[in-house]
Amino acid sequence: MSQKVLDALKATHGGAIDHTESQLGDEIAWVKRESLLAVATWLKNDPAMLFDAPVFATAIDRLDWRPVGVPLVQHWNETKPRFEMAWQLRSQKHRHRVRIKCALPEHDARCPSLSGLWPAFNWQERETFDMYGIHFDGHPDLRRIYLYEEFVGYPLRKDYPKEKRQPLVRRDDLPINPIKAADREHK
Amino acid sequence: MAATRDITSLKQLVLGRKDVQDLTDEEAELPPDLMTINMGPSHPAMHGTVRIVLTVDGEKIVKGDVQPGYLHRCFEKESEHATYTQVFPYTDRLNYVSPMLNNVGWAMAVEKLMGLTTSIPRRAEYIRVIVGEISRITDHLTCIGASAMELGAFSVFLFFLKAREWLYELLEKVSGARLTHSYVRIGGVVKDLPEGFGDELSYNLDQIEKVIVEVEGLLNANKIFRDRMAGIGAISKEDAIATGCVGPIARSAGVDYDVRKDYPYSVYPELEFDVPVASTGDCLDRYLVRMEELKQSIRILRQCIQQIPGGAIMVDDPRVALPPKRDTYNTIESMIRHFKHIVDGIKVPAGEAYTFIEGGNGELGFYVAADGTGRPYKAYVRSPSFVHLSTAERLITGHFIADVVPIFGMINMIGGECDK
Numbered sequence: 001m002s003q004k005v006l007d008a009l010k011a012t013h014g015g016a017i018d019h020t021e022s023q024l025g026d027e028i029a030w031v032k033r034e035s036l037l038a039v040a041t042w043l044k045n046d047p048a049m050l051f052d053a054p055v056f057a058t059a060i061d062r063l064d065w066r067p068v069g070v071p072l073v074q075h076w077n078e079t080k081p082r083f084e085m086a087w088q089l090r091s092q093k094h095r096h097r098v099r100i101k102c103a104l105p106e107h108d109a110r111c112p113s114l115s116g117l118w119p120a121f122n123w124q125e126r127e128t129f130d131m132y133g134i135h136f137d138g139h140p141d142l143r144r145i146y147l148y149e150e151f152v153g154y155p156l157r158k159d160y161p162k163e164k165r166q167p168l169v170r171r172d173d174l175p176i177n178p179i180k181a182a183d184r185e186h187k
Numbered sequence: 188m189a190a191t192r193d194i195t196s197l198k199q200l201v202l203g204r205k206d207v208q209d210l211t212d213e214e215a216e217l218p219p220d221l222m223t224i225n226m227g228p229s230h231p232a233m234h235g236t237v238r239i240v241l242t243v244d245g246e247k248i249v250k251g252d253v254q255p256g257y258l259h260r261c262f263e264k265e266s267e268h269a270t271y272t273q274v275f276p277y278t279d280r281l282n283y284v285s286p287m288l289n290n291v292g293w294a295m296a297v298e299k300l301m302g303l304t305t306s307i308p309r310r311a312e313y314i315r316v317i318v319g320e321i322s323r324i325t326d327h328l329t330c331i332g333a334s335a336m337e338l339g340a341f342s343v344f345l346f347f348l349k350a351r352e353w354l355y356e357l358l359e360k361v362s363g364a365r366l367t368h369s370y371v372r373i374g375g376v377v378k379d380l381p382e383g384f385g386d387e388l389s390y391n392l393d394q395i396e397k398v399i400v401e402v403e404g405l406l407n408a409n410k411i412f413r414d415r416m417a418g419i420g421a422i423s424k425e426d427a428i429a430t431g432c433v434g435p436i437a438r439s440a441g442v443d444y445d446v447r448k449d450y451p452y453s454v455y456p457e458l459e460f461d462v463p464v465a466s467t468g469d470c471l472d473r474y475l476v477r478m479e480e481l482k483q484s485i486r487i488l489r490q491c492i493q494q495i496p497g498g499a500i501m502v503d504d505p506r507v508a509l510p511p512k513r514d515t516y517n518t519i520e521s522m523i524r525h526f527k528h529i530v531d532g533i534k535v536p537a538g539e540a541y542t543f544i545e546g547g548n549g550e551l552g553f554y555v556a557a558d559g560t561g562r563p564y565k566a567y568v569r570s571p572s573f574v575h576l577s578t579a580e581r582l583i584t585g586h587f588i589a590d591v592v593p594i595f596g597m598i599n600m601i602g603g604e605c606d607k
Contacts, residue, residue: 023538023539023540024299024300024302024538024540025299025540026539026540026541052425052428052429053428053429053431054429054431055431055541055543055550055552055569056541056552056554056567056569058554058567060539060556060564060565061565064564065558065564066558067537067557067558067559067564068534068537068558068559068560069536069537069559070537070559086554088541088554088569092428092442092444095449095450099541118429118431119429119430119431119577120429120430120431120574120577122577123573123574123576123577124573124574127573131263145254145255145256146255146256146259146606146607147256147259155261155264156263156264162264162265162267162268
């Protein structure tokens with residue numbers, strides 16, 4: 001649908017684009033982290049692109065990525081970047097959409113913030129920081145948004161157990177369920 | 188005795204035994220310090236639970252730090268551990284005022300991943316549009332009713348909630364549950380509409396139209412209502428786009444964007460309806476746009492009742508459709524298929540997709556990554572309430588504390604959807 005956006009991206013920023021793909025009608029451009037801000041600024045301001053409307057920003061943790069029916073080379077392993085950041089953009093005038101993605105290694109999970117270009121990403125990047133622990137350089141107000149400050153860890157990472165509990169207030173007055181307590185010890 | 192005390196002594200009392208003429212200009216001013224006030228998390232005018240730390244200069248808001256998260260129920264984490272069908276009850280609890288629309292959004296996201304988008308039976312598509320538009324009406328009725336109540340028009344709240352209850356009862360007949368329907372399934376809907384549904388819906392729509400006329404008479408020319416709404420919380424067209432506003436809020440600011448028209452899905456291209464767009468982007472325009480959308484939804488529903496075809500309500504595809512109950516109990520193959528469906532879930536091929544529909548508050552999207560198993564690898568919901576709430580600070584700054592109430596009412600922040 002918006003293949004021309006990907007073609008234009010490759011033509012003007014060939015060195016900054018890792019590769020592009022189309023999945024089920026969604027156009028995706030993988031952008032190198034160091035040139036992300038330049039590409040994003042161009043996408044927003046170029047009259048033929050004019051991506052003025054932000055849609056969403058989120059991350060994917062590829063730690064458990066072993067898809068069924070897909071060759072082993074595409075599965076995640078330690079040599080590949082663990083996180084990927086995705087920003088979906090929309091153009092109010094041209095009606096096209098594109099998703100820009102950025103691969104982030106596990107031990108250096110940080111990337112430039114796009115909240116300066118699109119204010120809506122301010123909260124969405126805060127949410128991503130809250131849930132995945134990805135740091136956004138240049139974000140004006142990077143703090144947790146859903147969880148409380150004392151929370152340890154990042155709950156949407158694949159290595160965060162679903163059953164783990166972190167109550168803010170300890171309730172010693174409540175009766176202890178021995179099965180649950182043993183379960184917690186085990187974890 | 189207070190009654191006999193003359194005005195001069197009163198002044199002395201108030202001003203610390205100084206006469207007003209004796210004060211310097213600086214002393215006569217109120218203390219200029221800014222004050223911090225907590226509004227919420229539990230506050231009668233905060234829909235759901237949200238906390239705003241207001242910094243006020245007198246009555247004027249200088250800064251408002253909006254803090255959501257009190258209703259966070261780990262939608263995404265829970266979805267990653269549930270089968271695709273088990274996610275439907277979670278989506279019910281996102282926007283709990285229009286659960287059907289969330290159901291439809293999730294079903295369409297999974298169908299896009301499976302390549303089923305074009306093969307859904309037409310009757311199922313029509314049923315989805317019908318229940319979706321009913322949900323849009325309940326969403327708008329709640330939003331307008333609650334906002335009007337907060338501004339003192341309690342009758343409007345009662346009228347609209349009465350109307351909403353008729354529709355909830357109707358949806359209860361359709362799905363079996365008043366609020367958390369879980370009615371839509373991947374590939375269709377769970378069961379057909381009940382006998383006589385069309386007539387009952389037509390009757391209710393006529394009644395609701397009467398209620399809308401009544402409420403318009405109560406509000407549209409009401410001086411108190413207009414004074415509290417007009418010019419309050421305005422947002423420009425450019426700001427509305429850049430901050431990600433969609434739905435009635437963006438349309439009230441002049442952004443002509445409705446997913447049903449701009450990226451048509453389902454059977455909307457076959458239906459005739461208008462998208463109301465206003466210009467000033469203040470609370471009054473948001474109210475007017477929502478009122479007009481109510482009428483347009485009624486118009487869509489009337490056409491659907493006329494046009495709905497007969498036929499299947501579930502796609503004939505063994506990957507997603509459960510076998511008929513008769514076969515499940517009588518043949519081993521169907522029994523196994525049923526078991527695999529329920530326990531392993533629907534197998535969705537690896538890939539990722541973003542699907543969006545026009546929800547009650549605007550573009551409601553699901554960004555799903557599948558890894559070929561029966562459970563989503565990632566399920567992200569692009570909730571309009573969350574994006575709209577992030578503009579709240581911009582909207583309330585410079586207004587009075589009392590204006591937070593109509594601004595918040597018209598943002599229509601739904602706690603479940605915003606906090607996920």
